[in-house]
Amino acid sequence: MKTREEIIDSMCMTWRHDYNLVVERHDHPFSAGMTVDERAFLFHQMAQIFDNDIAPYMQFKRERKPRRDKSLMSELGYSRVGYDAMRRGR
Numbered sequence: 001m002k003t004r005e006e007i008i009d010s011m012c013m014t015w016r017h018d019y020n021l022v023v024e025r026h027d028h029p030f031s032a033g034m035t036v037d038e039r040a041f042l043f044h045q046m047a048q049i050f051d052n053d054i055a056p057y058m059q060f061k062r063e064r065k066p067r068r069d070k071s072l073m074s075e076l077g078y079s080r081v082g083y084d085a086m087r088r089g090r
Contacts, residue, residue, distance in 0.1 A: 004050065011046040012039075 002010075012019045019042065021033035034042070 004055070007054075008043060008046045008050050011050065012042050015046065016042060 009019075016034065018032040019034060019039065022039070023031060023033035023035060025035060
């Protein structure tokens with residue numbers, strides 16, 4: 001299983017294929033690579049996307065699966081009996 005940093009590095013490589021090419025500065029307008037500051041900025045942006053939009057929906061190995069609150073589910077009508085009754089129009 002990949003770590004958070006490995007996933008974010010993969011996201012950076014997908015977004016910019018020259019992410020791992022480190023350059024000192026952009027002397028030539030057609031040079032490939034990113035400066036250290038550009039790499040840090042891109043990593044920070046991808047980390048925000050990962051933390052806000054991806055990580056909440058991932059199930060990590062060390063985490064337990066969330067238990068469903070059966071009383072809440074039946075109260076809201078999500079129990080199987082209530083669902084079947086709604087389908088039949090009762």
